Amino acid sequence: MSEFPTQARAVVIGGGIVGTSTAYHLAKLGWADTVVIERHKLTSGSTFHAAGLVGQLRSNANITQLLGHSVRLYTELERETGLATGWKMNGGLRLACTEARWTELKRQATTAKSFGLEMHLLSAREAQDLWPLMQVEDVVGAAYLPTDGQANPSDITQSLAKGARMGGVTIREDTEVTGIETRDGRVTAVLTSRGRIACEVAVNCAGQWARELGRMVGVNVPLVSVEHQYMVTEAIPGVPRTLPTLRDPDRLTYWKEEVGGLVMGGYEPNPIAWAVDGIPDGFNFQLLQPNWDHFQQIVELAMGRVPALETAGIKELIAGPESFTPDGNFILGEAPELRGFYVGAGFNAFGIASGGGAGKALAEWIAGNQPPYDLWPVDIRRFGRAQADVDWVRRRTLESYGKHYAMAWPNEEHASARPLRRSPLYDRLKAQGACFGEKLGWERPNWFAAAGETPEEIPTFGRPNWFEAVGREHRATREAVAVFDQSSFAKFLLVGRDAETALSWICANDVSRPPGTLTYTQMLNAKGGIECDLTVARLAADRYHITTGTGFATHDFDWINRNLPAGADAHLVDVTSAYAVLSLMGPRARDVLQKLTRDDVSNAGFPFARVRQLALAGAPVIALRITYVGELGWELHIPTEFAVGVYEAVMAAGAEFGIANAGYRAIETLRLEKGYRAWGSDIGPDHTPLEAGLGWAVKLKTAIPFLGREALEAQRGQRLKKLLATFTVDDPSVVLLGRETILRDGKPAGWLSSGGFGHTLGKPIGLGYVRDPAGLDPDAVRAGTYALEVAAERVPCTLHLDPLYDPKMVRVKA
Missing domain, CATH: 3.50.50.60 (FAD/NAD(P)-binding domain)
Structure with a gap:
């Protein structure tokens, strides 16, 4: 050596x-x-x-x-x-033993088609032909991926x-x-x-x-260590070397062939953490003591699928620790x-x-x-600060392990290690029927139950139990006024004499405008891909207030910090916890706001895309006139200690206008009607502003250099390989979740990046990129005939390149 x-x-x-x-x-x-x-x-x-x-x-x-x-x-x-x-491309089977699981598999088959992965839906007997040792009396259907293996x-x-x-x-x-x-x-x-x-x-x-x-x-x-076990049998007659791998999630088990026998393991709902106080020294090539008592629950489920297991010789039960994440x-x-x-x-x-x-x-x-x-x-x-505590990580991770083979219900929330991060309004909103979700440790109101309703979500692939509640909040926002607690927003300050120069380099839109202006902008990588999607409020010549999504706090702070020009006097500070945020939205929002301040909040006095300091109900508030729901509105960034007082004043002032609490589920339905993009689904590093229909938010008409400019200039004027569009379905019973296949003239041409329901339009809505390697322009996109594949069913749809909703569609209620 x-x-x-x-x-x-x-x-x-x-x-x-x-x-x-x-x-x-x-x-x-x-x-x-x-x-x-x-x-x-x-x-x-x-x-x-x-x-x-x-x-x-x-x-x-x-x-x-x-x-x-x-x-x-x-x-x-x-x-x-x-x-x-030891590689064998022997294919992989996945079983469904309930109608809900079968729906899940059909949606996965649609996803596979969207992503170009071969996947076949089979009957129970067709699955048994591929895996003769199993009994299939309880099997509703199966999916087969021929390129999987072991x-x-x-x-x-x-x-x-x-x-x-x-x-x-x-x-x-x-x-x-x-x-x-x-x-x-x-x-x-x-x-x-x-x-x-x-x-x-x-x-x-x-x-x-x-x-x-x-x-x-x-x-x-x-990450933390969790005990995991699987069993290895002696040779079993009738087990071919070409036997596909098998996943039987309703019985919590997986299977593969090994030397003419079977390997069977599973994910029990009551997992056991390992090395809670640290991994022992010298733990190399070591296994854990087999825990037959704990594994018995898996064995009983497995024998119901493969009766031969009852008489098969058992070589060993392998127990070993593996690392799992929250x-x-x-x-x-x-x-x-x-x-x-x-x-x-x-x-x-x-x-x-x-x-x-x-x-x-x-x-x-x-x-x-x-x-x-x-x-x-x-x-x-x-991840972020919420995941710094290993005890929190372990509690959440054990829940995730126990749900490894659980139904992948849409919009399902975790239950463990909650609540952790709470806005000052948490208890008040809970008392008013809030059903909370969680993101990056923050408790956020998803929707509000009315009297007689239970603030709990029942998982389903169909129309959810919160559909009507969200519809109420949606209509209140469109027709009157609603307040959203968005205190979980990540909020940064960029300060220093070079703040403008530094931010101008990082932002695709023009942030060099004078104090008091507000800019919606992306931050791009060198390829022109969208790394961040946020708002930048200029408070002073040397100070910017930056707001981004809850889940992107670590990512966006890191992106901005690492791209600040070397030597610049520009310093980024996370001020998330310093401010609560109330978003006051709806056609009567100005009426409510004006009752709480002597400052002029008329359109002339406080135009769109402006930021001002307001004295509001006794609190010094940074007010941003902006909207993510398509209505007149303000984000009110309130020093945390004033949040409860401002909320109480807002609700009291809004009572005569029919003010309502509203949550994040309503934000989603409202933004889909307006075609507002969401980073992490509709836009991201693989998408440029030109492809996403956001070219208007890029300062290409100026001479200001910015990161990603050269890539956009090269792309501008060319036919694009993908273009973001909105799709509507006339049948209101269709449930769009995202990843449904877009069919253009009968051929796969992309997939939905997000989906939901528009309560003003009364229709399902999805966003997604129409893709063509030969290139596209808006006219070519509009010329196509479109359908969506939803859970293996073809559904006619209509394509739109313009926003679906205009505030003039709705008559304000007095």
Whole structure:
């Protein structure tokens, strides 16, 4: 073995499948001077005892694409390295044993079609033909993905390691990481038990040790260890080597073939946390003591599906810890706390399915200094202060584990570890019937129950129990006035003499206008993709108040901070907790507001897209005249200690105008009617403002340079490959949720990015991109004939490129 390396471009910490995959792909990108550090031996963490099922379909197109790369890599890897991987593309079956589950599968089949993934819906007997050992009397239907499969986790990891070495990567086993050096907020070296390695990048692929490794440098990696078990049988007559993998979510179990026998595991609803007080020293290539009593609930469900299990010989019950996250998605990306520190961890027992694609995406992120495509569902920046407490993380994670095979109901909320973050109005709103949802730890009113209604949500794929309540709030906003508690908004101050220059570079719209102006803007990456979607209020020459969505607090703060020009006197401060926010919206909003202040809030005195300090009911309020619901309105940013008083005054002043409380479900229905975009679904890093119909919010007519300008100038005037449109369905019983396939002239041409119901129009509404690699323009888009595929059924629809709702449609009630 050569000398221990003292310098590298990247140090990958962890020799499991994700670490070796990342190193393998870094080498492919020319980063041959990469070192992999493994505390014991390759695969000795959780990789060696993984079950090895490889499924591809997820609810997000890009994560499905990522998993598809795993399949392509595993198909070719053995040929490249000469080491067997155990990869078999034997297909994957998924069963439905209730009508609700069958609806879920049909919606997943539609999603698969949207994302270009082959998936077939089968009858119970057709499924049994593929999996003869199972009984199907209770099976309603099944789905089959022919390109799914299974692999040997240890073999794939060794093959990836060989491929990495072939590309020049150095791998050192039996080497502990003892520390990480940093300077000026960047990684400079990794310290190990065998010496120091100077480096530009450290990559935390340490599996269930990733949280502790992150803590060394103040980085939060919210994951915990949970016990997971599966059983391996002796050979069973009638089990072919080509048997597809099987997932039976109604019985909480999964299956695969192994050496003529079966592997069977599951996700019990009462999981057991492991290593609550820390992972024991020397825990390498170790399993846990099998817990037959706990596994018995899974065995009983499994025997009902595969009677042969009753008489099969049992080789062993494998019990091992795996790392899980609070939302069931893995964690990728550069940590917002430290430049050059990347994370690839928390794979929730599908690390083998994800390993190939996650390693590729992470390597490209490292080499390109930005994600290769929109990876928001797994981006480490989706977490924040709420996930800093490991006890909170564990409570939420155990709930997510227990729901691994539960129905994926639309709009379902988590129940554990709540309430955590509450606005000053929480108790008052709860007393008035608020049914709360949660985002990034914040309790937010989703809707309000009237007298006789219960403020609880009943999960369904049909029309939800809160439909009428949201309709009331929607109509109150359109016809009178409503108040929304949006205190969870993330709020930042950018201050300093160079604030204008710095923000002008980061923002696509013109924020150089004088104090008192308000700008809706995107922030773009170098490709022109939308990284942030927010409002910027100029309070003074050297001060901007920035507002963005609740869930994007960490992401947007990080994006702004990392793109401030070097040396600029511009400082970003998170002031989220300093201000509560009440959004007063509706045609009578001005009447209410004027009763509470001596300041002039007429249209002439307080025009649209302006910000002013108001003395409001005794409180100093930053008032932003803006709307996300398509009505006259203001966002009132109130110092937290004044929030309750202002709310009480607003409700009292609004009583004569029929003021109503309203929640986030109504915001969604209102914004869909107006065609307002939502970051994370309708817009994101893969979409430019021109594709999203937001070209009007970009300062291309000025000479002001901004990040992403060159990409937009190159795209301007060309036929676009996708264009965002709105779709309506005349049948009000159709439920649109997002990911339904858009059919243009009978052929798939994209999918809905979001969906819901417009209570003013009385119709289902969806937003989505019409896609054509040959290029599109508005006339070509309008010329098509459109339908949507909803749960495998074709539904006629109408395309719109203009907003559906105009305030003149509604007559104000006196």
